Amino acid sequence: MKNKYEQRIERLQAKFAAAGIDGLYINHIENVSYFTGKKGNDCTLWITPTRATILTDFRYREMAQELTWLNFYETSGTARPIDLLQACPYKKIGVERDYLPLSDYLDFTKKLEGKEILPVEGLVEDLRMVKDEEEMELTRQAEEISARAFLYMLDYLKPGVTERDAAVELEHWMLTHGGEGISFDTICVSGAKSSYPHGVPGDKKIEDGDFVTMDYGTMVGGYHADMTRTVAIGHATDEMKKVYETVRLAQQTCCDKIHAGMKGDECHKIAADIIAAAGYGEYFGHGLGHGTGLEIHESPRFSPLYPKTIPENTIMSIEPGIYLPGKFGVRIEDLCIVKADGIINLTLTAPKELIII
Ligand SMILES: [Mn+2]
Known part of the structure; x- marks a missing residue:
């Protein structure tokens, strides 16, 4: 029985012919992780129709040797990735158009003899787009911790707390309740700054009459x-209530109507x-x-x-969201698994009706 990583490698190999390549050199870290289950800097993969090799240096030797479905090529000053590519019998070398450093691309095109360097895009990303049961379960757990953190923050938030304090508190709660890291820099903005869709938390104190927007997540x-x-916080004006209700209705209608098989622009249009x-x-x-x-x-x-x-299982x-410059902004975001007949909402434990603290 082949493990899930071997099965993923086979699905990638099956796409080589249509992409016009003999093999794919992968350096994007999450694409490497997808085939190894490990996250290491300075690890790359060279996948051909018949084998898959991890290329990395001494620091990752033990880790690489544990990955029994991969060959291991230990890189050094005299055994560089380019040397492996030169020695292989294949001529059409696929590289990741979106991720290969320009310096490597120039090096490969200039120095590899008798080889064609072919930038391709989306081969691994299209595989990663559709999730298996384990990937869905890990995401469900991560979202559940994040949603519970929101309930905690309802108790914590009050006038006088700074945006930065609130962001740190939120992250601390997630990391001490099963979260394994922060998905991205936590957004916690208040008052007029809530109109910045990706605002950075600062020293501003949360005040009566503010909207506070928290956009965040943890990982599992x-x-x-x-x-x-x-x-x-404290109270909401009629305009704040109207904007909030509009976003909530748009968000809920999307949750009710979206299903696999719809087009991405069609889904957007429901809310728009x-x-x-x-x-x-x-x-x-x-x-x-x-995604x-x-x-x-x-x-x-x-x-x-x-x-x-x-597709299904994305x-x-x-x-x-609605962002009124100089006034305030509102965004409501759930994470969901898209199925043929609708979505499975992973954020249900965090209420969406307007909460005034
Ligand atoms: Mn998002």
Whole structure:
């Protein structure tokens, strides 16, 4: 019985002919992880139709030797990746167009004799897009910890706490409750700064009348959680309530209607139409959502720029927002598994109705 990594390697090898390559040199760290189960800097893979080799140096020797489904090529000053590629019998060398450093590309094209260097894109990313049961379970666990952290923060947040304190508290809670890292720099912004979709937490104190937007997540087994909630402090004006309700309705309608087989732009339009009908069309300027997995942002996308079909068993964020410059912003984000007949929402334990603390 082949392990899951060997099966993934076989699925990649099956794509070589259509891509016009004899093999693929992989240096993107998460793409390497996908075939090794390990995350090491300075590890690359060379995968040919019949074998897969990990290339790394002495520091990772023991780790590489544990990966019994891979050959190990120990790199050094005289045994460089380019030397392995030169010695192999293959001529059409695929490289990752989005990730190979330009210096390596120039080196390969200039120095490899009798070889063609062919930049390709999306081969591994398309495999990673559709998740297996284990990947879904790890993501579910990561999102559950993140959603429970939100409940904790409802008790913690109060006027006088700074954005930075709140962000640190949130991260600390996740890391002491099973989280294995932070998915991305925690966003915790308040008041007028909540209109910055990706604002950085600062020394500003949370005040009565602020919206506080928290966009964050933790990881389990390398799989990223991602969620956003916006809460009001003390009170909310009628305008704040109207904007919040518009985002909540757009977000919930997407949760109710999206299913596998829809196009990415079609999904985005569900939210965009609701927000535009409420008069805020120009204040929703980003895509509705993105895939998550070994990276926080991966294929596919819910976006006006993504006309492709969303396959079953992708893990996607659904995160509409409205941002009124100089005033405030609201975003609500759940993570979900896309199925043929709808979505499985992984963020259910965090309420979405307007909470005023
Ligand atoms: Mn997101």
